[in-house]
Amino acid sequence: MHKMNSKNKTFIDKLRSSGLRPTNQRVEISKFLFNRKKTFHFTVEELKNSMNLKRSKKISTATFYNTVHALKSAGYLKEFSLENNTSYYDTNIKSHHHFFDNGKVIDIKSDKITFHKLPDAPKGKKIKNVEVVIRLENNN
Amino acid sequence: MHKMNSKNKTFIDKLRSSGLRPTNQRVEISKFLFNRKKTFHFTVEELKNSMNLKRSKKISTATFYNTVHALKSAGYLKEFSLENNTSYYDTNIKSHHHFFDNGKVIDIKSDKITFHKLPDAPKGKKIKNVEVVIRLENNN
DNA sequence: ACATACTTTAGAATAATTATAAACTAGTTA
DNA sequence: TAACTAGTTTATAATTATTCTAAAGTATGT
Ligand SMILES: [Mn+2]
Ligand SMILES: [Mn+2]
Ligand SMILES: [Zn+2]
Ligand SMILES: [Zn+2]
Numbered sequence: 001m002h003k004m005n006s007k008n009k010t011f012i013d014k015l016r017s018s019g020l021r022p023t024n025q026r027v028e029i030s031k032f033l034f035n036r037k038k039t040f041h042f043t044v045e046e047l048k049n050s051m052n053l054k055r056s057k058k059i060s061t062a063t064f065y066n067t068v069h070a071l072k073s074a075g076y077l078k079e080f081s082l083e084n085n086t087s088y089y090d091t092n093i094k095s096h097h098h099f100f101d102n103g104k105v106i107d108i109k110s111d112k113i114t115f116h117k118l119p120d121a122p123k124g125k126k127i128k129n130v131e132v133v134i135r136l137e138n139n140n
Numbered sequence: 141m142h143k144m145n146s147k148n149k150t151f152i153d154k155l156r157s158s159g160l161r162p163t164n165q166r167v168e169i170s171k172f173l174f175n176r177k178k179t180f181h182f183t184v185e186e187l188k189n190s191m192n193l194k195r196s197k198k199i200s201t202a203t204f205y206n207t208v209h210a211l212k213s214a215g216y217l218k219e220f221s222l223e224n225n226t227s228y229y230d231t232n233i234k235s236h237h238h239f240f241d242n243g244k245v246i247d248i249k250s251d252k253i254t255f256h257k258l259p260d261a262p263k264g265k266k267i268k269n270v271e272v273v274i275r276l277e278n279n280n
Numbered sequence: 281a282c283a284t285a286c287t288t289t290a291g292a293a294t295a296a297t298t299a300t301a302a303a304c305t306a307g308t309t310a
Numbered sequence: 311t312a313a314c315t316a317g318t319t320t321a322t323a324a325t326t327a328t329t330c331t332a333a334a335g336t337a338t339g340t
Contacts, residue, residue, distance in 0.1 A: 021337055023287065045327075060289045065328070081221035085296065086327065101265060114256040119248055121276055125241060128275040135268040136261055161306060163318065185296075200320045205297070225327065226296065 011035075018074030025059050029067045034076070039092040041105040044068055047089075095129045101136040108134070151175075158214030165199050169207045174216070179232040181220075181245040184208055187229075235269045241276040248274070 011030040012022040020026060032051055033040060048064045068089060071077045078090040082100065090105075097108035113132050121127050151170040152162040160166060172191055173180060188204045208229060211217045218230040222240065230245075237248035253272050261267050 021286065023337075025288075043327090062290080062329085063288055066287080079223055081223050081225075083219055083221045083227070085221075085225040085227055087223070087225055099262070099265075101262075106262070108259055112257065112259045116254040116256040117252065119252045119274070121274075122239070122241075122246070124279055125276040126279050128277040130272060130274050132270060132272050134259070134261075134270050136265040137268040139264055139266050161317065163306075165319075183296090202298085202321080203319055206318080 014076065018070070018076070020070050020074065025063050026067050026070075028059070029064070030071070030076075033071070033091055036091075039090065039107045041088055041090050043086050043088055045086075095131065097132040097134070099134050099136050108132070154216065158210070158216070160210050160214065165203050166207050166210075168199070169204070170211070170216075173211070173231055176231075179230065179247045181228055181230050183226050183228055185226075235271065237272040237274070239274050239276055248272070 011027050011034065014030060014034075015022040015026055029047070029051065032047070033042075044061075044064050047068070048059070048061060051064075052058045068077060072079055072089065075093060076091075078093050080088050080090055080098075082088055082103065082105070088105070092107055094110065096110045097113050099106040099108060115130070118130065151167050151174065154170060154174075155162040155166055169187070169191065172187070173182075184201075184204050187208070188199070188201060191204075192198045208217060212219055212229065215233060216231075218233050220228050220230055220238075222228055222243065222245070228245070232247055234250065236250045237253050239246040239248060255270070258270065
């Protein structure tokens with residue numbers, strides 16, 4: 001049952017180092033999420049549907065939620081919000097910015113935006129991070 | 141039944157000019173939302189609970205949702221998202237920025253943040269607005 | 281191989297929101 | 311002012327995203 005090639009090794013280590021047993025489901029999900037060049041922004045439903053589409057034995061909804069939460073806790077995913085009441089996840093865990101274009105999300109590297117003026121944190125507080133959303137619309 | 145003083149006039153006009161009949165419920169909700177000095181950030185549940193607490197005849201959940209949506213469509217409220225799957229509304233309809241401090245939201249006037257560098261919009265697109273979230277944490 | 285803690289899963293439960301459709305009301309008109 | 315009608319409110323059902331539960335299955339250490 002356990003097919004294991006060297007490609008999976010990375011994902012297995014990633015999971016193990018987070019205290020997660022590398023079950024088949026978790027390895028498959030990790031491969032799907034992290035085995036790509038570009039950042040991936042997704043909802044759990046989207047992830048579930050696109051992965052299960054091509055599988056005979058479906059992974060359960062609960063496992064998708066569990067795994068995404070575990071990867072988020074382990075620091076491999078970041079959560080963010082659009083303005084519909086659904087959680088989105090981001091495979092780019094560095095602090096960065098976004099274009100929002102009608103539900104489509106595009107990364108902006110942190111160094112592409114710099115500030116001329118920023119307010120101080122209220123007393124007793126400090127700034128954890130600063131993230132920018134640039135909302136787009138069609139020309140004309 | 142219809143108590144109407146000059147204070148309500150403003151709200152009635154606001155509603156009328158948006159094509160909304162100024163029913164008692166809508167006037168009460170508008171007063172509650174807009175009759176204050178500071179920006180108000182809220183969820184529909186929060187609004188409903190705080191308003192209904194002090195009323196003998198409760199306003200229904202559906203009316204809170206309907207009215208908030210109507211006010212949003214009319215441009216009197218803006219919607220935004222924190223990272224739980226709930227919609228928040230903002231009585232400050234101008235483009236502006238926020239501090240997020242453990243679920244607490246604080247306005248930052250637009251002119252308190254200026255940019256040194258900003259990316260261009262992808263081709264075919266233009267920038268609709270730029271909004272910044274500054275996440276806070278406690279000192280030390 | 282055995283034990284055991286961890287994991288997966290179907291299904292129930294919950295929370296936020298939207299839809300439905302009957303009763304009610306504001307603004308208009310006769 | 312009575313009647314009319316379109317718009318509104320409401321209780322309740324339905325939907326969507328998510329979390330919980332507990333039983334069955336599996337990974338890892340011995
Ligand atoms: Mn929701
Ligand atoms: Mn939800
Ligand atoms: Zn991103
Ligand atoms: Zn605000």
